[in-house]
Amino acid sequence: SDSSAAFDLVVIGSGPGGYVCAIKAAQLGLKVAVVEKRETYGGTCLNVGCIPSKALLHASEMYAEARHSFATLGIKVSPELDLPTMLVHKDRTVKQNVDGIAFLFKKNRIEGVRGTGRIRAAGEVEVTADGGAKPRVLKTKAICIATGSAVAGIPSVEVAFDGKTVVSSDDAIALEKVPETMIVVGGGVIGVELGSVWSRLGAKVTVVEYLDKVLGPMDGDVSSAFQKLLVKQGVDFRLGAKVTGVAKTDKGASVTFEPVAGGAAETIEADVVLVATGRRAFTDGLGLDEVGVPRDKAGRVEIDAHYKTVVDGIYAIGDVVKGPMLAHKAEDEGIALAEILAGQAGHVNYGVIPSVVYTSPEVASVGATEEELKQAGVAYKAGKFAFTANGRARAMLHTDGFVKFLADAETDRVLGVHILGFGAGDMIAECAVLMEFGGSSEDLARTCHAHPTLSEAVREAAMATFAKPIHS
Ligand code: FAD
Numbered sequence: 480s481d482s483s484a485a486f487d488l489v490v491i492g493s494g495p496g497g498y499v500c501a502i503k504a505a506q507l508g509l510k511v512a513v514v515e516k517r518e519t520y521g522g523t524c525l526n527v528g529c530i531p532s533k534a535l536l537h538a539s540e541m542y543a544e545a546r547h548s549f550a551t552l553g554i555k556v557s558p559e560l561d562l563p564t565m566l567v568h569k570d571r572t573v574k575q576n577v578d579g580i581a582f583l584f585k586k587n588r589i590e591g592v593r594g595t596g597r598i599r600a601a602g603e604v605e606v607t608a609d610g611g612a613k614p615r616v617l618k619t620k621a622i623c624i625a626t627g628s629a630v631a632g633i634p635s636v637e638v639a640f641d642g643k644t645v646v647s648s649d650d651a652i653a654l655e656k657v658p659e660t661m662i663v664v665g666g667g668v669i670g671v672e673l674g675s676v677w678s679r680l681g682a683k684v685t686v687v688e689y690l691d692k693v694l695g696p697m698d699g700d701v702s703s704a705f706q707k708l709l710v711k712q713g714v715d716f717r718l719g720a721k722v723t724g725v726a727k728t729d730k731g732a733s734v735t736f737e738p739v740a741g742g743a744a745e746t747i748e749a750d751v752v753l754v755a756t757g758r759r760a761f762t763d764g765l766g767l768d769e770v771g772v773p774r775d776k777a778g779r780v781e782i783d784a785h786y787k788t789v790v791d792g793i794y795a796i797g798d799v800v801k802g803p804m805l806a807h808k809a810e811d812e813g814i815a816l817a818e819i820l821a822g823q824a825g826h827v828n829y830g831v832i833p834s835v836v837y838t839s840p841e842v843a844s845v846g847a848t849e850e851e852l853k854q855a856g857v858a859y860k861a862g863k864f865a866f867t868a869n870g871r872a873r874a875m876l877h878t879d880g881f882v883k884f885l886a887d888a889e890t891d892r893v894l895g896v897h898i899l900g901f902g903a904g905d906m907i908a909e910c911a912v913l914m915e916f917g918g919s920s921e922d923l924a925r926t927c928h929a930h931p932t933l934s935e936a937v938r939e940a941a942m943a944t945f946a947k948p949i950h951s
Contacts, residue, residue: 486512486619488820489604491596491765494522495806496797497625498580500813505587507821512617513589514596514606520580521573523627523798524806530576531652532672533837534569539679540839548876560680562657569652597766598622601792621792621820624772624780625813626765628758628798633664638725638754644732645725648673651753657681658750662734664722666693668836670755671709675838677751678714685715685747687722687736694836698848698897700883705842705899708879712839717747725752760799775801785825786816794820808832831914835904840880843907846895846914849885858888862920862943864936866900868950871931877901882940884920891919891945902933909937920944 487509490497498520501513519526545558584591592615594608604622607614630647632638642650651673659682663674666688678684686693693709693716694702706716717736723744724735731750737743760779767774772788772795773781780788780795787794796816797809808827815825836842852859862884866872880900886893896910913923924942928935939948 484602484618484620486510486590486617488512488621488623488817489514489596489617489619490623490625491598491604492522492625492627492797492799493517493520493580493591494625494627494797494809495524496627496799496809496813497522497623498583498813499810500623500625500796500817501589502583502587503814503817504820505589507817507823509817509821511587511589512592512619513584514592514594514604514617516593516595519577520584520591521577522625524809525576525580526573527649527652529806531569531573532648532669532676534572535565535652535676536672536837536839538565538568539676543679543839551876560657562655562680566653566655592617595764597764598624598770598772598793599766600770601790621794623786623813623816624762624765624788624793624795624799625797625809626761626799627809628804629761629763630754631757631759633722633725633754633756636722636724639727640754641727644727644750645752645754647754651677651751651755654751658731659683660731660749661685661751661753662687662732662747662749663753663755664725664734665755665757666690666716666718667695667755667757670753671836671838673753673755674714675709675712678712679839682751683713683715685717685749687717687720687734687747689719689721689739691719691739693718694842696848697834697836697842697844698883698895699850701842701844701897701899704880705836705838705840708840708899709838725754758798758804762799785819786812802829803832803834805832805834828915831911833904833907833911835907837904840877840900841898841903843898843903844896845907845911846893847885848895848897849883852885852894857894859885859894860888860891860920860944861885862940862945862948864940864943864948864951866933866936868939869931869933869936871933872901872936874931875901877933882906882936884940884944886920886941886944891921893918893920893923893941896937896940898937900933900936906934906937909934 493515594606661682720736732752733748735746796812818825833845865881867878883897885895920941
């Protein structure tokens with residue numbers, strides 16, 4: 480590190496990892512710059528990920544409710560889709576959020592530097608802006624790599640993305656018209672979220688997935704119940720299917736796949752094919768080999784327990800390092816690293832990172848799944864409660880799904896909670912707090928919950944692990 484450095488910290492990348500790290504470090508008194516090659520701050524999450532997808536999920540859900548539920552609620556409407564305005568809502572939402580980051584940088588006296596960053600050496604980041612201007616060199620005590628992730632293709636299949644018929648999530652949030660048919664390759668979070676958006680807006684959607692379940696790492700009970708609900712909503716699934724080819728056709732594009740278990744290949748065609756098979760850590764052009772920062776087999780920057788690479792003064796957080804590729808995981812690592820750099824004890828509890836799928840209904844989970852507990856040979860008790868037995872859910876016509884608690888058989892300490900249902904993503908927060916404090920299911924069941932709320936179902940599921948729930 481260089482004591483004459485202009486900055487204490489230069490962050491490369493302004494996604495939820497980078498921008499949060501920068502703000503926290505500035506709040507703790509460090510002099511910070513953030514390098515970003517995109518036009519706007521906020522990274523994948525704010526520009527093309529979490530935020531625009533949620534704007535479309537919400538709008539398309541409102542459309543579906545207006546079409547299917549309003550009449551039952553006694554509201555007569557004749558809803559008509561206005562996709563251009565829906566996309567304007569999405570773009571406006573993105574703009575409010577990315578402008579918000581620019582405001583926070585100003586407020587915290589963080590210098591934003593537009594351009595592509597490359598690490599020349601520990602303590603030196605070279606920034607090249609478009610337009611051929613001379614690169615600027617930022618001298619700094621510490622460097623944080625927060626360059627995130629990029630769309631990954633399908634292993635050993637060539638995919639020619641064209642932004643119109645063969646698309647990634649980047650373009651699937653901006654289709655100018657609703658396709659009649661859509662194939663989604665990949666039944667993970669991004670695939671089912673965006674697939675369900677276009678399904679609600681009128682597309683006939685088929686999800687082709689390699690595993691024999693959707694939402695790979697989610698609890699098996701939840702994922703099979705979730706899949707059934709999506710089938711009811713009109714989405715088709717081809718599970719256990721290995722995609723071997725994606726090709727453009729006269730109509731649109733085709734996907735060829737064969738059963739993973741062996742058997743004949745099959746080709747199906749649609750107007751649009753969305754490839755949502757995951758993301759890869761993005762380190763292109765950073766100069767990591769030259770400065771001697773190693774990456775693992777998946778291309779992720781290797782770090783120690785304090786986010787430091789093998790090179791002193793160079794750290795990494797977020798999607799570019801191991802762990803779940805989630806915005807809140809990146810944010811929490813950003814805060815922890817800023818605290819460490821400021822001499823405090825930053826820490827992330829990786830056992831309690833909630834995971835949410837923002838479909839209708841939502842899926843939310845924290846801690847271990849039942850399959851994981853079985854595999855680890857942990858003795859556990861399960862408690863379940865269905866939303867059909869919850870008064871508020873009935874009033875809202877949102878009775879699909881259930882809450883499932885998994886607690887240690889002996890100590891009753893909560894090991895995992897899995898929720899399928901309306902508002903699951905918000906309800907999982909109290910379960911995360913409970914687990915963060917090492918709480919038991921009895922702790923939650925003896926906490927008074929307001930009536931009538933959906934969260935009473937969380938409480939009753941907790942109660943069901945050690946006693947009889949009241950309402951079932
Ligand atoms: P990123 O957000 O990827 O940001 C990295 C930034 O670094 C980018 O702006 C990039 O331009 C910049 N950059 C890269 N290299 C350089 C360089 N050399 N110089 C300068 N700048 C550089 N997560 C959730 O938790 N909830 C969700 O609902 C959710 N929905 C998603 C929906 C979609 C469609 C997608 C694609 C992702 C979603 N995610 C969601 C994942 C989430 O977006 C990521 O986990 C998160 O953005 C990771 O943050 P990050 O800071 O590590 O990287």
